[in-house]
Amino acid sequence: MATAVAAPWRRTFLTLCAAQAMAMLAFGMALPFLPLYIQELGIADPREAAAWAGVMSACGMVVMATVAPIWGALADRHGRKAMVVRALFGGGAVVALMGLARTPLQLLVLRTVQGAFSGTVSATRTLVASVAPAAELGFALGTMQTAAFIGTSIGPLLGGLIADRFGYGIAFGSTGVLLAAAGLAVLLLVREDFTPPAPAAAGTAGGLRGVLRLVLDVPGLAALIGTLFFVQAGMNAIGPILPLFVQSLLPPDATDVAALSGLMLGATAVTSAVAAGVAGKLGDRVGHERLLAVCAIGGGLLYFPQALVTTPQQLLLLRACLGVFTGGLFPGVMATIALRSPASRRGLIFGVTATATALGNAAGPLVSAWVAGAYGLRAAFLVTATALTAAGVWVAIALAPRGPRKPR
Secondary structure: OOHHHHHHHHHHHHHHHHHHHHHHHHHHHHHHHHHHHHHOOOOOOOOHHHHHHHHHHHHHHHHHHHHHHHHHHHHHHHHHHHHHHHHHHHHHHHHHOOOOOOOOOHHHHHHHHHHHHHHHHHHHHHHHHHOHHHHHHHHHHHHHHHHHHHHHHOOOOHHHHHHHHHHHHHHHHHHOOOHHHHHHHHHHOOOOOOOOOHHHHOOOOOOHHHHHHHHHOOOOOOHHHHHHHHHHHHHHHOOOOHHHHHHHHOOOOOOOOOHHHHHHHHHHHHHHHHHHHHHHHHHHHHHHHHHHHHHHHHHHHHHHHHHHOOHHHHHHHHHHHHHHOOOOOOHHHOOOOOHHOOOHHHHHHHHHHHHHHOOOOOOHHHHHHHHHHHHHHHHHHHHHHHHHHHHHHHHHOOOOOOOOOOOO
C-alpha cells in the first residue's frame, strides 16, 4: 500500500519540478532584460531606463502582493492545481503581449497586469506542500527550489542570445510559449486529491483580521514573513540595473551586453541550484534558522566587493560565489513555514508569504533604481549589501532558539 500511495505523489512532484524549472527558464529569458528593452523603446539614457525598469518591477510586484492572499484562499477552497494552471497560462499570455509593446508606457501597463496573474512559485509550492508527505516536505521544497534555480540559470543566457540575435520581442514571445507548455503539462499530468472544506471551516480565517490572527498563531511565522521581505528586497534590488552595470564595464561598441548579462544571472543561479540541493539536509542538521542567518549575512557581505569591480570577469566570479549563499535561503524558510502551518490553511499562509516576497521584489528594485539614478550604479550594490547583511543579523536575533527561562 505504501508504494501505491508514494508513486502518485512522486509523479505529481516530478511534473511540478519540471513545470517550475520551465517557468523560471521562461521568465529568465525575458524579464531580466527589461532595462535594455526599455532603451530599445526610446529611453536611451541608462539612468532613466533603470528608473523605468524599477517602476515596472515595483508595480508588478505590488499588484502580485495584493492578490496573492486572495489566490491562496481560493486554493484552500477550490484546489491548488487550478492556481498553478492559472499562474502559468495567465503569466504566459501577458508576457507574450509584452513582446508587442511599442512604448515604455505600454510595457509598464502589461508588467503591472502580469503581477495579477503570475505567482507560479507560490502556487507550485502550495501544491507540493499539500501532496508531499510531512516526512519528505523539506526534501520536496528544497528540490523544487533547485528546479527553479536550474531554470533561472539557463533562462537569462538563452534569452540574452535570442535577444541579441532576434530582438527582445522574440524573447518575450518565446517566454509566453514556454509558460503555456508548462501549464499544459500540469493540466494533463498532475493529480490532486482535493476535498473542499466545509463552508464554516472555509470562512473561519477570512478577512484581514483572520489573516493576522492566523499569522500570529503560527509560531515564528511573523518573523519568517518579515525575513522574506527584507531578504527578497536585498536579493532582487540589483535586477533592474545589472544589465546596465555590465554595459558600463564593456567598451562602448560591445554588442553582446544581453548575453553577458544573462551569463551573470545564470552563474548565480547555477551555484544557487547546487546550494539549494543540500540546504534542506544541512538545515535539518544545524537548524534552518541558523542556516538562513548565515546565508543572508554571507550574501550581503558579497555585495560589497561587487560595487568595486572593474571587469566583467570579476563580477562574474563574485556573482557565482553569491549563489552559494542565496541558494540556501529559501528551502529552509519555506520548509519551516510549511511544517508549522495547518495543512488546511497552507494556501492562505503561502499566499501571505508570497505577498511579503512580492513586496520585497517591489521595494528592492525601486530603491536600487532610485539610488542608481541619484548616486550611480555602484551605489546600488552598497545599499543592497547593507540591507541584506542587516536582514541576516535580524534573522539571527528574531529566530534564535530560546530555552526555558530559569526560575527566579
